[in-house]
Amino acid sequence: MPGPDPHAPKLLDRVRQVCRRRQYSYHTEKAYVRWVIRFVRFHDTTHPRHLNEDDIRAFLSHLASERNVAASTQNQALNALVFLYEQVLGVELGDLGPLDRADRPKRLPTVLSREEVRHLFAALPPGPNRLIAHLLYGSGLRLSEALRLRVKALDFDGGRVHVRDGKGGKDRTTMLPERLHAPLQRYLKKVRAQHETDCVEGVGSVYLPDAIAEKYPNAATEWRWQYVFPSPRLSDDPRSGAVRRHHRSDSAVQRAVKNAADAADIEKHATCHTLRHSFATHLLRDGTDVRTIQRLQGP
Template structure:
């Protein structure tokens, strides 16, 4: 890939700043910055401000015909470029018009029987990854939603679980299976001890939305704001540079489910309901 034009670093900084001002997630910020950079490189040395809808259509067509990207990837690129022009550069775009669309394969949904689900869970080692998998199945969470759960969002007393800022930026309440109450209490006891040790070492803060940080400066170390499934290691926050404990990696859960699927001799795709980040549909009406 050729080097980005001279203006790109400044442009990419503008994309980052706008994403943070609108309180987008870090993953979304990275994706939008990446697409802005690829678009600028594709039309190098012309700055995006001097490009138009035809140039956007040419880039999207290139992704489909030359790069063979998935339809969802092409849609993400389109959304990122609309954001770049309308929110970052402040320019209204007309209709992009018809584009060379990437093929969107039609696949039958993967459904596991009750016995297959029991075998899959039985093959997973006891620990946070298995507990997360149970939450995905029993509460209908997406993987990203389970990983971002905070302590204050678990309401064991009323067997409810509150999902904040889910897909589409919406909130919702869902069930918390009764059989998970005991395991969750034991898990949180361990997590709280780890959090207290982190606080003693001066690294007990957690990332929070900017509005919360400004209104409640001490909230980052409060127990109620901590992640239910924290990472096993400390890391540097890419935005603030602070060393803290982020939530558990999605790849760790994905590997655990894939390993269990292989152990039970399920094709890897049979476990996709749990580890691709989409919400699963419960197949066991008696789970609660």
């Protein structure tokens, strides 16, 4: 029986290649690679081709019973391993059987009152972090959706935000509150000036998924494809090595919201996601039907 091809890509490289071919985000790619590493190490570095459903079940149960991971973490590990076997190794998995499932905490989402929202925004310094927080509350966006917004996604004339490739890979349209039009437009003038300077210096090309980059070769430097909230610093693209400006860091926004909640003496555990929950709750209290809210917020 012939041995493995010495020139074949290594397992983790194959995981990365398939993630990129399927247009997965870099965040997902890193997470899946980490889970493959943990799975292999759990089984004493045995190659996954020599492991089966029982071994997958043992690892997932270990995460719940020994590592006490959250249910969402266990589900991410399961998704990564299904991806590894079915998309990378070409192995159709059978029934995994019963798993020790991580407990899902039965907690009601935290919701701020309108007065608390006003105090939180008043405590946020002017700038992109405050604009992002306004979009989380005013448009019901997830933080990741707000950070990935491109300039062309903002429809000021129609008062809408077009969310592309949201959770579950779905697109949707939500509202863009009129009170945000002027501050966003003023902010975008500064971003555009920065982008034009970057272009002159040869670093004005933004990341685009491969399919879009191939279809529109010049899109990477076009203004409408730029991030609404670019990073204040240039960095090396971890995939291509190109120097470019990625979108703003999620941790910077999360830290700003936490600090503002502390400064406003809000006793509730207020986070970026709290603003999204508050958006839905306040619309519901104003008489908006649940179906409309679900359409605006997405899955």
